[in-house]
Amino acid sequence: MWKAVDRLDRGLVQRSALFPASRADPAWKALTRLADHSKLWCATASVFALRKGPARRGAVRGLAAVAATSAVTNLLAKPTFPRRRPATYLLSPRRRLADPPRSSSFPSGHAASAAAFTTAVAMESPVLGVLVAPVAAGVAYSRVHVGAHWPSDVATGALLGAAVGLATQRWWPVRPAKPGVARPSEAVCRIDDGDGLALLVNPLSGAAGHDPLPAVADQWPKAALLRPNPEKDLGEQLDTMLGTRGDGIRALGVAGGDGTVGTAAAVAAERGLPLVVVPTGTLNHFARDVGVHTAEQAARALTEGTAVHVDLGTVEVDGGPPRWFVNTAGIGGYPDVVRLRQRWEPRLGKWPAAVLALVRVLARARPLRMRLDGTEVLMWGMFVGSGGFEPKGFTPSWRPRLDDGILDVRYVRADLHWSRTRFVLSVLSGTLARSRTYVQQDREVLDVRLLCEPQPLACDGEVRLHGRTFRFVARDEALRVYRPRDATGRLA
Structure with missing residues (x-):
């Protein structure tokens, strides 16, 4: 079997060597150098990490997969299966690397890292995975084009990297795309422009320097907005506001992270008001479980008047009054x-x-x-x-x-x-x-x-x-x- 693979490899490399020189040759060399030491994937992950949600999770999962793949490839696979690199004299000088690698040819670490990163990113964001896949395929082929690897090295490395990427689920399971199942509510008021909505906006939630209040005010111009005083109890401020507004408030909204959402949920549960969550925090666990990922989705739910029943938890400390928590x-x-x-x-x-x-x-x-x-x-x-x-x-x-x-x-x-x-x-x-x-x-x-x-x-x-x-x-x-x-x- 190994002899058959070797014959196939040599035949493919010899055919590749017959390709005429082209302007693409320097590009393939540049791409393979860019992927050295996973620099390409670290840079790509840095760009993905700028955006919250699946992109950031894909970046973290991708880098973890690359790190694990590099360890398996360089510390285990290459020492266990030593193999000589292809004969670079078959290739034209314009395609050869100035400093070719001297480690074992089997398997290709570049192809393994490319497949691991792409697989891991696609698990969190299929769209980003599709965008990265052509670049990863180019990196894998570039290793054959410059004479650094046999085709079977690249194929095995790609399979190894994809397997490691998929294996990250064992330590970090992929969150389902669908929200948690809950019983629909029979009657919830519909609100279009914010009339009848009391909205708590926490400017300290989420990214530093970003104040969600202007966008929220534009979305619901008639809403009663509360920008809390950080020196006072948040729940008491919200209770005071609702007491002042009287029966004119038909629903309670909150724009902030899970801590702010928990305070608003406690007040809403005690007063029997439906709650709309605008996810502006860092993690937004509760909003993601409910199925509200953007302010536009929250606005659509208010307009449609659709809601679900959700459980909460309470805790009494040393016999004191119950305190609510949503997560x-x-x-x-x-x-x-x-x-x-x-x-x-x-x-x-x-x-x-x-x-x-x-x-x-x-x-x-x-x-x-x-x-x-x-x-x-x-x-x-x-x-x-x-x-x-x-x-x-x-x-x-x-x-x-x-x-x-x-x-x-x-x-x-x-x-x-x-x-x-x-x-x-x-x-x-x-x-x-x-x-x-x-x-x-x-x-x-x-x-x-x-x-x-x-x-x-x-x-x-x-x-x-x-x-x-x-x-x-x-x-x-x-x-x-x-x-x-x-x-x-x-x-x-």
């Missing part, structure tokens, strides 16, 4: 990560600050002893999600249903030897769902009593109260949220 709440390591991220974010940016905060918390964390519904446990930290999140054996990322009436409870045990190390290894190997250190449960009500000093509570990415007792409750269909119909006219 997640956490005790232990999660609030610490949020607090450090907020402190470092102005200097480092949101993502670098979040990564450094996570590393520091993991290194310095102390286990928490507590009782969960009367059962004593020792853990590093606990996550509580409003609704069942997916995937179960990974970082909770999305909700397939918005009205399942449950709390998604997850924590990492601290009563096992080397529990943190075992947890990290299971995450890296993609076996977290089967790890003894990781516990996931579905509850309707959860009572937590700390057997140590009071701990902070984080709700929807913001650190709030400290306490020793926490009662979490799933509030079934507590809120109506506007959602536009899809292309087929269906709501859910």
Whole structure:
């Protein structure tokens, strides 16, 4: 078989050598040099990362796939399968590289990285994947054109890269394009120009220096706008505004991130008002789960008067009044990560600050002893999600249903030897769902009593109260949220 492959390779290279010289030869050499050390894919990812959403996720996934592919190719495949490079004397001098590579020819690392990046990007954004694919194919062919690789090296490298790109799903599952399923609401008011809409706009959400207020004001000119005072409680300001407006408010809107959305959702649920979400935050988890990705979609849902019923969660701290959360709440390591991220974010940016905060918390964390519904446990930290999140054996990322009436409870045990190390290894190997250190449960009500000093509570990415007792409750269909119909006219 190897002899047959070798004969085919030599025949194809000899045919390629017969191509007449053309103006494309310098372009192929320039393209193959540009792809050296994945410079081309790093530059492309930098451009994609400028835009939020699938483009940015594709950039991150693509770079991760390239890094993994380079490690597999250079550290494993090339030393294991040494192969001599093609004889460059067959090619004209204008096609040869001035400094040809001297490592093993099999497989092509350039083709592997190109296929890995393209596959990973296409998983997040098929449109961007189609745009990148011709460039990746050009890089792969350029390696044969300049005599750096045999055709089978390129084919094998491309298959290897595509496999690694697809394998990133094991560590980072791809979020479904469809929103979470929820029961449609029977009666929600229709609003065209903002008449009857109270709209909370947080200028501090999302990208620094970008104020969404002008665009929102143009979209709904008759809406009652509230630009909050950062020195005062946001919920109290919203309650005061609604109390002043009286019965003229028929719906509540919010333009901001998940923390702002959580405050507005609490007020809307307590007052029985439908909520429209305008995603202007950094991550917009709740808006994406609901199926509202742009201000135009929010406006269309208001005009159509279409909405769905959504569950919320509440938590009572030390017997105090219930506090609502739309996405997640956490005790232990999660609030610490949020607090450090907020402190470092102005200097480092949101993502670098979040990564450094996570590393520091993991290194310095102390286990928490507590009782969960009367059962004593020792853990590093606990996550509580409003609704069942997916995937179960990974970082909770999305909700397939918005009205399942449950709390998604997850924590990492601290009563096992080397529990943190075992947890990290299971995450890296993609076996977290089967790890003894990781516990996931579905509850309707959860009572937590700390057997140590009071701990902070984080709700929807913001650190709030400290306490020793926490009662979490799933509030079934507590809120109506506007959602536009899809292309087929269906709501859910």
